[in-house]
Every structure is written in C-alpha cells, then in structure tokens.
Amino acid sequence: MPLHIEDEEATAAVRALAKVRKLTLTEAVKVACQEALERxxxxxxxxxxxxxIHARVRAAGRTGEKADKAFFNREWGETE
Incomplete structure (x- = not known):
C-alpha cells in the first residue's frame, strides 16, 4: 500500500532516521510510528x-482451579 509523503521536513526526518539506524525508508517510518505509539x-x-487488562481477566471467567500451595508447586514443576 503506497504512502506518499510530500512534506520536505517529514521526508528529511525519515531519511535521517533511516541513515542513523541503517534502515530502509519503510522500516524507518514503521519504527518511528511504533515508538511514538508506545510513548x-x-x-x-x-x-x-x-x-x-482488567477487562480481559474478568471476561476470562473462573477456571475452577484452586490457587493454593499445591497449585503453585505444580505450575513451577515442584513436588512436595
């Protein structure tokens, strides 16, 4: 999917990032966008x-498992 950037300042910034990080122009745009979104x-x-996260946990419902010492030992591969 083509993306045409017609702003000289934006183009220069993408080219500078690509040069510094040794990336293609596409990779530079992708990295810049991902980093901005994370920020x-x-x-x-x-x-x-x-x-x-809370919504996903609540939506998952209960498993019926009892989270006691035996449960955690089993999860860690430990035996009593």
Missing part, C-alpha cells in the same frame, strides 16, 4: 493502561 501509551495514566 503515547506510556503517557496514559496507569489506571487507563490497566483497564484493558
């Missing part, structure tokens, strides 16, 4: 970042 996500309050 934005880290800037969100912890409560918002954890909300999605």
């Amino acid at each position: 934005d996500q880290r800037a969100q309050p912890v409560a918002l970042r954890l909300a999605a």
Whole structure:
C-alpha cells in the first residue's frame, strides 16, 4: 500500500532516521510510528493502561482451579 509523503521536513526526518539506524525508508517510518505509539501509551495514566487488562481477566471467567500451595508447586514443576 503506497504512502506518499510530500512534506520536505517529514521526508528529511525519515531519511535521517533511516541513515542513523541503517534502515530502509519503510522500516524507518514503521519504527518511528511504533515508538511514538508506545510513548503515547506510556503517557496514559496507569489506571487507563490497566483497564484493558482488567477487562480481559474478568471476561476470562473462573477456571475452577484452586490457587493454593499445591497449585503453585505444580505450575513451577515442584513436588512436595
């Protein structure tokens, strides 16, 4: 899918990043976008970042397993 960047400053920034990191132009755009998104996500309050995790945990439901010492020993491959 083509992406045409007609802004000279943006093009120069992508070319500079590609040169410094020895990337293709496509890789440079991809890396820059991923890093910016990660930075934005880290800037969100912890409560918002954890909300999605909490929702997934609640949606998973109960397994019926009892999380006692024997359970954790089994998970770690330990025997009593």
